[in-house]
Amino acid sequence: MDPQRAEPLGSAELSMPRDRLALQKNSVCSRSYFLVVMVFVHVYIINVIALLLYVHYNNGPGDNSGPLSDVTSAAEPPEVGSHTHPPRAPEPSVVNRHLHRMEGIRVGHVQKVQLTPGRVHEMKTLSLKPLLFEIPGFLSEEECRLIIHLAKLKGLQESQVMIPEGGDELAEQLQISQEEIFHLLDHNRDGQLQLKEVLTHSRVRDGIWLTPENIREVYAGLKADPDGDGLLSLEEFKKLNSSAFQHFMQQRGVEKSQLVRNSKHTWLYQGEGAHHVLRQLRQRVIRLTRLPSWIVENSEPLQVVRYDRGGHYHAHHDSGPLYPETVCYHTKLTANASTPFETSCRYVTVLVYLNSVPGGGETTFPVADNRTYEEMSLIQNDVDLLDTRKHCDKGNLRVKPTQGTAIFWYNYLSDGKGWVGDLDEYSLHGGCVVTQGTKWIANNWINVDPDFHRQAQFQQLMADLDSREVHENRDDELYRDMQAERDHPQKNKVYSDQDLHQDL
Amino acid sequence: MDPQRAEPLGSAELSMPRDRLALQKNSVCSRSYFLVVMVFVHVYIINVIALLLYVHYNNGPGDNSGPLSDVTSAAEPPEVGSHTHPPRAPEPSVVNRHLHRMEGIRVGHVQKVQLTPGRVHEMKTLSLKPLLFEIPGFLSEEECRLIIHLAKLKGLQESQVMIPEGGDELAEQLQISQEEIFHLLDHNRDGQLQLKEVLTHSRVRDGIWLTPENIREVYAGLKADPDGDGLLSLEEFKKLNSSAFQHFMQQRGVEKSQLVRNSKHTWLYQGEGAHHVLRQLRQRVIRLTRLPSWIVENSEPLQVVRYDRGGHYHAHHDSGPLYPETVCYHTKLTANASTPFETSCRYVTVLVYLNSVPGGGETTFPVADNRTYEEMSLIQNDVDLLDTRKHCDKGNLRVKPTQGTAIFWYNYLSDGKGWVGDLDEYSLHGGCVVTQGTKWIANNWINVDPDFHRQAQFQQLMADLDSREVHENRDDELYRDMQAERDHPQKNKVYSDQDLHQDL
Structure with missing residues (x-):
């Protein structure tokens, strides 16, 4: 294959004027071809970068199984032996905003x-x-x-360990009054707190798992519910703050089984x-x-x-x-x-x-x-x-x-x-x-x-x-x-x- | 820029032996560059095709809003006026195997x-x-x-119109015996058909919406359930085929409100x-x-x-x-x-x-x-x-x-x-x-x-x-x-x- 025969193919791609090509044969063959090569090299590189960026932004780094693959295998993170892999530096400039979420189907x-x-x-x-x-x-x-x-x-x-002192720090920090708490707790808005309305509030904060019986006990001990119907009015609630509540439970003695969790961990x-x-x-x-x-x-x-x-x-x-x-x-x-x-x-x-x-x-x-x-x-x-x-x-x-x-x-x-x-x-x-x-x-x-x-x-x-x-x-x-x-x-x-x- | 200076770049990419390059200078300048151009042209074209295919297979044709867009707008199908758009020919050779499915979230x-x-x-x-x-x-x-x-x-x-004759064509086509149907219907496998077990079978096939009362009525009319407990044994069921069942309902007269659907459509x-x-x-x-x-x-x-x-x-x-x-x-x-x-x-x-x-x-x-x-x-x-x-x-x-x-x-x-x-x-x-x-x-x-x-x-x-x-x-x-x-x-x-x- 000689350069003459090659020319029509090349020129067809770039539509170079034939006469210029014929006149400056020697220099053209080197300079233009070099230019062409350089253009393609650059276009090619840009293209590859674009493809890589596209792939990166559209698939999660650990999400590279297409919809056609039968076995969903996330090939990227290899199973590592000990001490073999240096930690990969994350690339926050190109972090993927898409978190993979499994399909449950049914x-x-x-x-x-x-x-x-x-x-x-x-x-x-x-x-x-x-x-x-x-x-x-x-x-x-x-x-x-x-x-x-x-x-x-x-x-x-x-x-979980017993917390010696509880308190209403969050409430104080947020500057919520007892009255506001009462209304937050009163889900059914009947102006009274049922046992379960108190429970949803108290059991999470104090680390002690309260049962309806516990609460009745506390009410009785603190004489918070004189009529004994298990309901607290706003007035009754105001007199009863959760420190008193917890203090009573502490004095009464709390067993591990009465805590939110009873386990050991590391x-x-x-x-x-x-x-x-x-x-x-x-x-x-x-x-x-x-x-x-x-x-x-x-x-x-x-x-x-x-x-x-x-x-x-x-x-x-x-x-x-x-x-x-x-x-x-x-x-x-x-x-x-x-x-x-x-x-x-x-x-x-x-x-x-x-x-x-x-x-x-x-x-x-x-x-x-x-x-x-x-x-x-x-x-x-x-x-x-x-x-x-x-x-x-x-x-x-x-x-x-x-x-x-x-x-x-x-x-x-x-x-x-x-x-x-x-x-x-x-x-x-x-x-x-x-x-x-x-x-x-x-x-x-x-x-x-x-x-x-x-x-x-x-x-x-x-x-x-x-x-x-x-x-x-x-x-x-x-x-x-x-x-x-x-x-x-x-x-x-x-x-x-x-x-x-x-x-x- | 002369070919000498260009050479290192080109040769670095393709690792051509330097001595050959120097010896056949003239023909090299045309032939090798041509080769380089051709290689890049092809690689480039393959790359573009790969990119296009990738994009096509990963996004649905009507699914082109990224995860970042707030308003999920499917820009592709434009709102058409009458008689303005020729029907787009589908491209089954590159059809997308991914059907978009909305996220319900909650x-x-x-x-x-x-x-x-x-x-x-x-x-x-x-x-x-x-x-x-x-x-x-x-x-x-x-x-x-x-x-x-x-x-x-x-x-x-x-x-829905009343079908004059029903029959057990599907059952015949599948060559299922009455005994097999009985066992298919007997969900709880107690050897008897409860009213609801009969209902799930019959109401779908005949176009008539049967209620438990209807079935009792049919049983009575056909003397299918002598003991009147609403249960059919295998023997009782064998005597009762669904033609007889339907025939009874037809004779009795069926109102529109007793059909599966009561509507008109076009x-x-x-x-x-x-x-x-x-x-x-x-x-x-x-x-x-x-x-x-x-x-x-x-x-x-x-x-x-x-x-x-x-x-x-x-x-x-x-x-x-x-x-x-x-x-x-x-x-x-x-x-x-x-x-x-x-x-x-x-x-x-x-x-x-x-x-x-x-x-x-x-x-x-x-x-x-x-x-x-x-x-x-x-x-x-x-x-x-x-x-x-x-x-x-x-x-x-x-x-x-x-x-x-x-x-x-x-x-x-x-x-x-x-x-x-x-x-x-x-x-x-x-x-x-x-x-x-x-x-x-x-x-x-x-x-x-x-x-x-x-x-x-x-x-x-x-x-x-x-x-x-x-x-x-x-x-x-x-x-x-x-x-x-x-x-x-x-x-x-x-x-x-x-x-x-x-x-x-």
């Missing part, structure tokens, strides 16, 4: 997922409200045993340098949820919980509702905001059963797939659906603990634009009382700020810290703070868990 | 949609099971009036040449559902239904369940399959209220967002949730007819891979009895074959027919066939609706 639907090389797991939809899945064999027997062992080595602490760091089983667990969580690795890897460490016989955790939400002022524990430092509304912003909970419990210990979702959610109707005079010691069998859904099985669910709805929306109230769940043996579980929470920009800022900060190689202090500080707050929302930094989040 | 969630230029509609989630939305002001008052007018001009026919063609309001309605449906226009435009024509006072439609599914052998009416010709299992494959129903009904006429979704769906528990001895004449108030959800409001829902679930999955049993719905005035509604169904390849084949056929310009005969044939089948599944082509699907 209760009982089974989809295949690839979590470990050479093995396909089955993921079954347990409920749509909340969006809840079960994955048998998520961890092997040995992995479960190892995690229990690591937790024991580290040592467990009581999940935290296991899963980042660089952690045991390879813990690192692998995190990678498996990324593959399972198909959430961006930069979010999962900056989430809370693994919580391992031990429930002894008689242990329980009354029904609760893993994360709080979102008000305009709400900030997340994990992005609080970045947000630089001061507000009494703080929550853990746990978008997803992945709970793994580390052993098969001989008796009890089910995870209950009392309102799963219920048609409606009404806080008030959860507490009836005879059945309190929130009480996992008494009424676990009355709930809509219970999952039996089976070693290695994981369940995972979304604590927040979608906002319809690919990010985190409102709290999913149906995600209410609890741990039924263990009647025989011991129950061990591991919780992996994925923290996402519903404010996309705050999450992006946080990622930027984490990346900066990563590059400065100050891992140990950074994580410890953040999570010590966070943990203290979660356990004792009224008393920040009074209890600091010294051993929290240290690697083994 | 009951009561409101999202904004742009359906007509310069106006934003609000779309409210009414239920998640089925995925059901309400859009007030979908049609204007004038548009509603015009559609009623067009329907009247065309003339309406009875939606079909309005919406394709090329149709009234611009009907064309616009179809375009608005495309924008609303964000389903590919090539699917919506080859779906059934608009059905306009008139319910007079006393009119009703007992609870039903708009489309049938999917068995491996099931074929769709609309792709049957293409599928070339012979099976007794045929259904309309209506993926989506868009129902528009053309007037505000003075009394009754609500659309009921008796099991919307129910926790479970059990066919048997729908019919209790005292309350039959399927009966829209008696028990409309007992259902979970009722939508009041308001002029111009549209509701739309999915009759099928997703298959988890972007296409149509199983029937959504929760999509059960009916029209409550009209107690005052007249009720006018318009139904737009979007037909999708759950077998993607059959749907693609069908689109190819439609495109071929389109290009041969044989619109009128094609559509008429297909839908006459389809309609005859839907109304009289046992008696194909006995009644052919001569005026069906003709343009006004």
Whole structure:
């Protein structure tokens, strides 16, 4: 092939004038061709960049299985061995605003997922409200045993301790009068507080799980309800502040079984340098949820919980509702905001059963797939659906603990634009009382700020810290703070868990 | 810039041996550059094609709003005036396998949609099971009036006529014995047929809506249940075939109010040449559902239904369940399959209220967002949730007819891979009895074959027919066939609706 023969092809593409080409043959052959090459090189490079950017912005980093693939395999995060992978720096400038959300399809639907090389797991939809899945064999027997062992080595602490003094700090901070509280509590607006109206208020704040009988007892002890009908008028309520209420309970003596939760737990760091089983667990969580690795890897460490016989955790939400002022524990430092509304912003909970419990210990979702959610109707005079010691069998859904099985669910709805929306109230769940043996579980929470920009800022900060190689202090500080707050929302930094989040 | 200086760049890309380059300078300058150009041209073209294909396969044709846009506007299908737009030929070679599915988020969630230029509609989630939305002001008052007018001009026919002879043709075709039918009906496997077990079988097939009282009456008339306990043993059932059953009902006399539905309807063609309001309605449906226009435009024509006072439609599914052998009416010709299992494959129903009904006429979704769906528990001895004449108030959800409001829902679930999955049993719905005035509604169904390849084949056929310009005969044939089948599944082509699907 000589240049003469090649010319028509080239010129057809670029429509160069033939006569110029013929006149300046020598220089044209080098200069024009060079120009052409350069143009194509640049166009090509721009094109590739555009394609890459497009792919990045349209698929989550962990979301690269097309709609045609039968097995939904998130190929990106590879299963890592210990100490082999340097932490990938997040790229906040091109962070994806779209969080993958599984399709539930229908209760009982089974989809295949690839979590470990050479093995396909089955993921079954347990409920749509909340969006809840079960994955048998998520961890092997040995992995479960190892995690229990690591937790024991580290040592467990009581999940809930009695708070010596309660008080109405939040109410004082918000400057709400007793009268306003009364009207907030009086859901049915009959000018009187029923027992259950008092319960929804009090049981969450004080750490003591109150039953209707307890309240009657307190009323009697404090002579708050002279006519003894179990109803409080505004006048009666004004005389009774919650310090008095709690003080009475304290004096009366509170047993562990009367607390919101009765368990011990510890935290296991899963980042660089952690045991390879813990690192692998995190990678498996990324593959399972198909959430961006930069979010999962900056989430809370693994919580391992031990429930002894008689242990329980009354029904609760893993994360709080979102008000305009709400900030997340994990992005609080970045947000630089001061507000009494703080929550853990746990978008997803992945709970793994580390052993098969001989008796009890089910995870209950009392309102799963219920048609409606009404806080008030959860507490009836005879059945309190929130009480996992008494009424676990009355709930809509219970999952039996089976070693290695994981369940995972979304604590927040979608906002319809690919990010985190409102709290999913149906995600209410609890741990039924263990009647025989011991129950061990591991919780992996994925923290996402519903404010996309705050999450992006946080990622930027984490990346900066990563590059400065100050891992140990950074994580410890953040999570010590966070943990203290979660356990004792009224008393920040009074209890600091010294051993929290240290690697083994 | 001379070729010498250019060389390092070019050679770096292609790693050509430097000495060869220096030796054959003249021919190299033309030949190698030509080669480089050609390589880049091809790589570039392949790249562009890859990008285009990627974009096409990942976004639906009517799905081009990113997750960042606040108003979900499907910009593609423009609002058309009458006679202005030639029908777009579908491109089955690059058809998108991903059907857009709205996010419900939660009951009561409101999202904004742009359906007509310069106006934003609000779309409210009414239920998640089925995925059901309400859009007030979908049609204007004038548009509603015009559609009623067009329907009247065309003339309406009875939606259901008494079938003179029933018979067990399906059972015969499938070669199922009476004994096998008995065991299929005996849900609770107690060896006896309760009234409700008989009801779930009989009421659907014969066009007559049977109540428990009717059945007792038939039993008495045919002396089928000598002991009169309302239960049929296998022996008793064998003596009673459904011809005898139906024959008795016929002789006894059946009133309109005893039929499954009591209404009149007509079909309005919406394709090329149709009234611009009907064309616009179809375009608005495309924008609303964000389903590919090539699917919506080859779906059934608009059905306009008139319910007079006393009119009703007992609870039903708009489309049938999917068995491996099931074929769709609309792709049957293409599928070339012979099976007794045929259904309309209506993926989506868009129902528009053309007037505000003075009394009754609500659309009921008796099991919307129910926790479970059990066919048997729908019919209790005292309350039959399927009966829209008696028990409309007992259902979970009722939508009041308001002029111009549209509701739309999915009759099928997703298959988890972007296409149509199983029937959504929760999509059960009916029209409550009209107690005052007249009720006018318009139904737009979007037909999708759950077998993607059959749907693609069908689109190819439609495109071929389109290009041969044989619109009128094609559509008429297909839908006459389809309609005859839907109304009289046992008696194909006995009644052919001569005026069906003709343009006004």
